[in-house]
Amino acid sequence: MNRKEMEELSLPHKYLIGADGLGSGKNRSLAESECQKILPSLEKIITDKILSCFIVCLGGGTGEGCIRGFLQKSVDIQIKVKLLVVTLPHSSEGLEKREKALLLLDEIEKLADGIFVVDYDGLPCSTISDLYNEADRKVMGFVGSFINMIVKHSLICFDFNDVRSFLRYYSDTKFIDYFTLSGNINYLDAELSDLQKYLPTKYHTLDDISNLIVAIHYNRETNDDIVRKFLDRIVSDGIMKKQTKDTQIKWTMIHDPDMEKNIFRIDIFTKCN
Structure with missing residues (x-):
C-alpha cells in the first residue's frame, strides 16, 4: 500500500493495518x-x-x-x-x-x-x-x-569537544531543546526580542538555561559590515547578554554557500537547569 492510499484511509482503518503478526510492531x-x-x-x-x-x-x-x-x-x-x-x-x-x-x-x-x-x-x-x-x-x-x-568546519574556535562539553557538563539533564530561525537582521532582531517564547514552558525564565549553543549559518560572501552588525545586535545583544553569568555559552559560525547573502540562520540548542 503506497503513501497516497494510506493518507486516504480513515483513522479506524489505519489502526487495523498491521494489527497482528510479523512486522506489526506489537511483539x-x-x-x-x-x-x-x-x-x-x-x-x-x-x-x-x-x-x-x-x-x-x-x-x-x-x-x-x-x-x-x-x-x-x-x-x-x-x-x-x-x-x-x-x-x-x-x-x-x-x-x-x-x-x-x-x-x-x-x-x-x-x-x-x-x-x-x-x-x-x-x-x-x-x-x-x-x-x-x-x-x-x-x-x-x-x-x-x-x-x-x-x-562542518567552524570559522571560529569550536569543535567536537565543545559539543561534548555541552552534553556532559553544567547540567543534570540529558534532554536537549532546539529551535531555529532564519532571515535578515531586522527579522531576527524582532523575533529574538522575546527569546523565551521559543523555549518550552519548563523554562520559567531565561535564568533556567544551563547550557547554550548558538550555531550560525551564513554565506561568508556577506558584507563584513553586515556580519559585524549581526554579531553585535543579534548574537551579543539579542542572545548572549540576556543569559546569566552561570550559563555555559558556546557558539560557532558555519559557511553555507547555498544561502543568500545577508541572510542568517541561527540554530539554538539549550538545556534546562
Missing part, C-alpha cells in the same frame, strides 16, 4: 531477540566512530525492542557521544501505550549522552498525516543541525 520480545542477532553487524558499522545517533519511535514493539540493545552496544564499544532522538506516541493511540513509552525512555536515559524528544501530543496538527510530517520535519531538522556542528 516487543520478538524485536528484542532479532536485535541480538544483528548487533554484530551494528558493531561493524559504528566501531571507530565518534558519534552514534539513534532515532526511534517509542510506543511500538520494534523500536522499543531494539533501542536498548543498540544504545548498550554503543556504550560497550565506547562511542564518545551517543545521541538519542525519540518520538512519543499521541494520546489518541492509547494512554497505556504512551505511559509505557515514557517509562522506557526513563530507563534508557542513562545510556545516552543527549536526548531530543518530539512529542506528538505537542504538535499543532489536525490530521494524522500532518502530525507525522511535522514530526519528521522536527527530527530531520534537529539531527541535521546537531551533526553539522561536528562535521
